[in-house]
Amino acid sequence: MTSRIVLLCGSLLIGVSAAGADWRQFRGNDATGVAPEAKLPVKWGVAKKDAEEGDKKAEANEGLGENVAWRVDLEGRGVSGPIVVDGKVIVTSASGFKHDRLHVIAFDAASGREAWHRQFWATGRTFCHPTSSVAAPTPASDGKSIFAFYSSNDLICLDLDGNLKWYRGLGYDYPTAANDVGMAASPLVVGDTVIVQVENKGESFAAGIDTATGETRWRKERDHAMNWSSPAVLKGKTPNEDVVLLQSPSHVSAHKPATGEIVWSYATSCSVIPSALGAGGMVYLPAGGLTALRPSAQPGSQVEVVWKEPKLGPSSPSPVLHDGRLYVINGAPALTCADAESGKVLWRLRLGGKFWATPIIAGGHLYCVNDQGLVRVVELGDAGEVIAENDFGEPILGSPAISDGAIYFRSDKHLWKIGK
């Protein structure tokens, strides 16, 4: 028996080392939207007939186009992005006439088979604009648990096997915390705190919830105004120096994730949909176009405005940073590349359609998907060039996820794995 256990333990170590990379929250683990080393297909085939053939064919993975590993049907509606944790792809959705059935569904990343599916009833308000869904926030994970959050402000913690660890009805706790267009801020995990931003005209707040117990570690009043931007993280030199960025219509503030203690605040008129980006000691804030802030690590110190560029104002997608360059999609829509140090615009590339999803970057390519499901793959360099267009033919509003050589897209109806 002992030798068997030794064999298994040894195997386990190898197994862990072979595990693929997770994509644990909106814009990935570091919330930057970049997987620089990932090698992904740039072209794939999603024939319209695939989308029309129904469940059986999808389950058998028959007739799928080139580089489409699998496609599965989804129940209900959702505009949240998928995440990938420990070989499982997690999606959320909401169903029912009142959109009050909340779903968390896990699929095996290798096969696309449903691993488990859990449903709950919303305890907060579930009205939202038809474009959106109660399942608008992208779920988050710390690698051990999943934190599914909804427009109803229900926050559900499940382990990776779908077992409930805790449940918070923040919309039940604070009944006026809602807007009937729909809430959309995705949760963010920093250390052992999951941060949610619930900004609206009613009870408006941000809170840090203990990932292990579901207890509220802190709660801060926020602007009483509608806001859909998500919390972001600015990594410090050590995890203890990480700060959470909370962007509101009137200001952005940085907080210690475990306590909510304010580290600094900067008053300016911010956008209410695209989210701030923290990277390399800088904060790129959708405000006055795009504003680059350099905060000091010292509490109470001033925040330096490094540059402000009106030409870099994003529409709904959040900015992405890679290799010293910023990428934003504006309302034209055009993809603009700028030097992150100076804010100088380097090039523009005209796109078509309307964008909600934040683009992601992998292997020197930027993948951007418009609201009609047309994915353009842009080769990044001294100029941007669209090298491939892939049309899912279905509305896609959530940002894709990257893991282990594959990219995952979800529409209302389907979840696709593109790649090996």
Place this chain on the structure above:
Amino acid sequence: MTRPAAIICLSRAAYYNGDRLRRRFFPPQNHALPDEIMKLCQKSIGPLAVAALACLIASPAFGAEKSKAVGDKELAQSLEALLAVKTKGVGNVAASEAWQTVAAAAPNQLTSVLAAMDKADPLAANWIAAAVETIADRQLKQGKLPGDKLEAFVLDTQHAPPARRLAFEWLVQGDKTAADRLTPGFLYDPSPELRRDAVARLIDEADALLKAEQSDKAHKVYDKALSGACDLDQVKKLKAALEKLGEKVDLQRHFGFITHWKLIGPFDNTDEKALDVAYPPEQSIDLAAEYEGKPNDGKPQTVQWIDYATSDDYGVVDLNKALLKANGVTAYAWGEFESPASGAAEVRVGSANAAKIWLNGKLVHTHAVYHSGSNMDQYSAPVELKQGRNTLLVKILQNEQKEDWAQTWDFQLRICDSTGAAIKSETAESGK
């Protein structure tokens, strides 16, 4: 089957379907180790090693699934811990531990767990529902889902509607005939979700009859569907179908909108300060009285009650039309509702403006939100109706936003039961 053949089969199964194999040997709550093993096998070792490993882990010595029976007393105590969760996270830690026990319940305990939802608030209901799903998922895979017990539970309307719905959803997964057998009986069910299924089925049936050019039969089935329909989308669909067949559908009456009101205003709401300012209508109702309203262009203005009846299908009272279009103002609407019986009901209101509602002089609803969307049944307040005359006072506040989309100053209000079915006023006016 010979031993080599068994190994080959097992290896294929493991290689192509590792997750299913893992689940065969390890229950969901205890398979972190096998998960890693199966991944390792699929990625690194290959089919033969998988087979060997599968044989190993299946052996009793390795400790394959040890089912832990949950005693009824222990289950009851654990359910109490789930029922004890409160707002703001209170009770979560104890509930988290208790949940593991509840989720390990046996097939014959499933309906006991479901029944605990009868006493649960929405938070506790979700804790219990998650345990029900975990138990039912396990039992379904093991072929042990107790169909008879689930069906009896579904049919017992004394149980909480969410619990019955959950039981139904698992019942139909295990019994493919259950939906056809039971759904027609849900047309007037206390569960809005079960009721919706029954209406949907009748709409499909009527559509098919219409397609087969049996319009008289279709008409009857549409009528029957409408009699149970509460959800707006289904009612709209039925209205369209019935009107094509020559039948007028009175949506005001179907939904129970209050259509006849006495209105007074404007009073001042500059800087959104009037929500808690008790203007005279909040102190007493005197329909003959005149009061000082908000000055108009700096000049004093007297306001008095006026009669107003909305002809809008959905009972919308447009205060910009009924009174004078203005910003930074508040108005009151007063109405009567003749209830056929005393009992629990819901006052449902839709408005893009801040509002307060009193039923029989008691404040039953407040929201301080402006221009954040507007929908039918946007807010719902549980109330107790008196048999006979009930009075409603509604305060609707408009702010001073300048945007075009923020000029709406209106409301709609109806009285219904918990499923959304109208409770119809017995007077010709007010509730019509």
